[in-house]
Amino acid sequence: MIEQLKDVAADVVGFRATGQITKEDFDNVLLPAVNALAERKGDIKYMLILDTDISNLTPGAWFDDIKMGLMHLLKWRKMAIVTDQPGVNKMTDMAAHILPGEVKSYTIAETEEAKKWLAL
DSSP, rough: OOOEEEOTTTOOOEEEEHHHHEEIIIIIHHHHHHHHHHHHHHEEEEEEEEEEEEGOOOHHHHHHHHHHHHHHHGGEEEEEEEOSSSHHHHHHHHHHTTSEEEEEOOOOGGGGHHHHHHHH
């Protein structure tokens, strides 16, 4: 399940992912909010709190995640991925070298720090 966060800065779109993440979660929650922010602001400041194992993303969710990234490729301004999964944090840090904009990984304990960084 993906739920949109309400306690982020007005120019940030944030989400918490728990349990199984499906294509429907992306289509009904994540994509509309990201698209609306991109349209309204022209760029995207994005936070994902991945509070579930990465293996809980269905193939459709993976496809929509990739599609979203490519659709807004040049609009990503800041991206914070928050999780206690070391492999995901390591991949996020590696992706920071090739993705446009700034990308940082945080642990769940650093969630508030990630929100503050995105708000800058």
